[in-house]
Amino acid sequence: xxxxxxxxxxxxxxxxxxxxxxxxxxxxxxxxxxxxxxxxxxxxxxxxxxxxxxxxxxxxxxxxxxxxxxxxxxxxxxxxxxxxxxxxxxxxxxxxxxxxxxxxxxxxxxxxxxxxxxxxxxxxxxxxxxxxxxxxxxxxxxxxxxxxxxxxxxxxxxxxxxxxxxxxxxxxxxxxxxxxxxxxxxxxxxxxxxxxxxxxxxxxxxxxxxxxxxxxxxxxxxxxxxxxxxxx
Amino acid sequence: xxxxxxxxxxxxxxxxxxxxxxxxxxxxxxxxxxxxxxxxxxxxxxxxxxxxxxxxxxxxxxxxxxxxxxxxxxxxxxxxxxxxxxxxxxxxxxxxxxxxxxxxxxxxxxxxxxxxxxxxxxxxxxxxxxxxxxxxxxxxxxxxxxxxxxxxxxxxxxxxxxxxxxxxxxxxxxxxxx
Ligand code: SF4
Ligand code: SF4
Ligand code: SF4
Ligand code: FES
Numbered sequence: 202x203x204x205x206x207x208x209x210x211x212x213x214x215x216x217x218x219x220x221x222x223x224x225x226x227x228x229x230x231x232x233x234x235x236x237x238x239x240x241x242x243x244x245x246x247x248x249x250x251x252x253x254x255x256x257x258x259x260x261x262x263x264x265x266x267x268x269x270x271x272x273x274x275x276x277x278x279x280x281x282x283x284x285x286x287x288x289x290x291x292x293x294x295x296x297x298x299x300x301x302x303x304x305x306x307x308x309x310x311x312x313x314x315x316x317x318x319x320x321x322x323x324x325x326x327x328x329x330x331x332x333x334x335x336x337x338x339x340x341x342x343x344x345x346x347x348x349x350x351x352x353x354x355x356x357x358x359x360x361x362x363x364x365x366x367x368x369x370x371x372x373x374x375x376x377x378x379x380x381x382x383x384x385x386x387x388x389x390x391x392x393x394x395x396x397x398x399x400x401x402x403x404x405x406x407x408x409x410x411x412x413x414x415x416x417x418x419x420x421x422x423x424x425x426x427x428x429x430x431x432x433x
Numbered sequence: 434x435x436x437x438x439x440x441x442x443x444x445x446x447x448x449x450x451x452x453x454x455x456x457x458x459x460x461x462x463x464x465x466x467x468x469x470x471x472x473x474x475x476x477x478x479x480x481x482x483x484x485x486x487x488x489x490x491x492x493x494x495x496x497x498x499x500x501x502x503x504x505x506x507x508x509x510x511x512x513x514x515x516x517x518x519x520x521x522x523x524x525x526x527x528x529x530x531x532x533x534x535x536x537x538x539x540x541x542x543x544x545x546x547x548x549x550x551x552x553x554x555x556x557x558x559x560x561x562x563x564x565x566x567x568x569x570x571x572x573x574x575x576x577x578x579x580x581x582x583x584x585x586x587x588x589x590x591x592x593x594x595x596x597x598x599x600x601x602x603x604x605x606x607x608x609x610x611x
Contacts, residue, residue, distance in 0.1 A: 298525055299611025300581030306611065315608045320577045321522055321569050328524070328531035328564065414611070 241423035304404030336386030446493030499559035
């Protein structure tokens with residue numbers, strides 16, 4: 202198949218058609234920050250952190266396919282400023298107290314604060330308070346730490362086939378739910394496979410019994426699984 | 434060159450950040466020669482110096498009216514203000530009370546306590562603010578030292594840079610919360 206010619210950060214790159222900007226960048230050693238994207242899952246463009254400049258427009262690189270002649274900027278001043286603000290909004294919208302979080306030291310959101318140079322959150326914190334759902338025998342969800350990336354929803358649907366997780370409501374009150382918004386422990390569709398625990402980038406979904414800073418996730422297992430399945 | 438005037442204040446926090454400050458080991462000896470510690474909970478000087486200071490390190494979030502007032506004094510009288518630790522930077526643990534009306538908290542804590550005989554401290558103790566806020570929500574802040582507490586090395590790095598007249602380069606792992 203004919204290769205396309207794109208320019209990323211001034212570098213001319215030959216790319217296979219059908220790939221996303223993010224894939225092409227990664228294949229060429231150009232790093233773009235991501236949060237909702239996970240190899241092995243369908244991309245939905247939920248977090249907006251992977252935005253890049255495409256002719257002055259900001260587009261999500263995980264959902265935008267390359268086209269011949271595209272000129273893309275992954276680190277322009279505007280892109281970086283918007284990414285940082287998006288990250289600050291994520292921190293302000295939830296309630297993140299890293300010092301006693303299960304994922305402290307192993308959290309993708311926390312890492313992004315380091316990567317994107319987030320010195321402080323310049324929008325007012327909401328200090329949201331949701332009840333923890335610890336009704337499942339092995340896992341729990343603390344929605345104050347949820348960034349609504351939808352990885353749990355997608356892995357449960359696309360890889361496990363259980364469809365336990367879904368989104369409910371809209372706008373500021375949107376949240377992830379199990380079955381028809383019943384306590385997780387009573388969600389009959391859940392097979393207790395634990396995939397949502399491993400892909401959740403934050404401390405929102407965790408194993409019961411894990412204490413402060415004890416959760417380490419293994420989101421890579423999704424790519425491994427899907428590759429193995431494809432091989433048959 | 435005269436000594437650089439440094440103050441530290443302690444708002445709603447656990448003193449862990451001050452412990453971390455003391456944890457900078459031999460750097461303290463270096464600092465002793467170059468720094469004049471003015472007001473600090475770890476010295477006997479309890480009044481914020483009228484004449485002002487060069488740098489103030491602030492531990493803790495803003496949780497009551499007295500802290501809010503002192504924070505404004507700190508800003509007015511310091512050339513550089515540093516948020517020291519996650520409570521000052523984000524609200525952190527003290528902000529867990531946000532969402533609970535202050536009156537309910539006071540009644541729960543003092544009203545049922547045997548040592549206070551159920552007396553509610555509305556006059557002597559500074560009034561709680563409706564919600565705990567990070568320092569930069571009430572005054573402009575120049576630098577942010579993350580961590581609960583911030584690692585001693587990070588504090589040393591920032592303070593030493595400022596003493597040398599440089600901007601502290603805070604990036605990457607320096608910005609890890611928790
Ligand atoms: S989920 Fe991540 S960012 Fe949120 S409190 Fe836990 S460690 Fe911190
Ligand atoms: S444990 Fe498995 S089946 Fe249950 S919600 Fe998580 S991913 Fe779905
Ligand atoms: S629970 Fe975790 S995986 Fe699910 S949407 Fe929230 S942050 Fe993402
Ligand atoms: S990684 Fe592309 S929108 Fe989240």
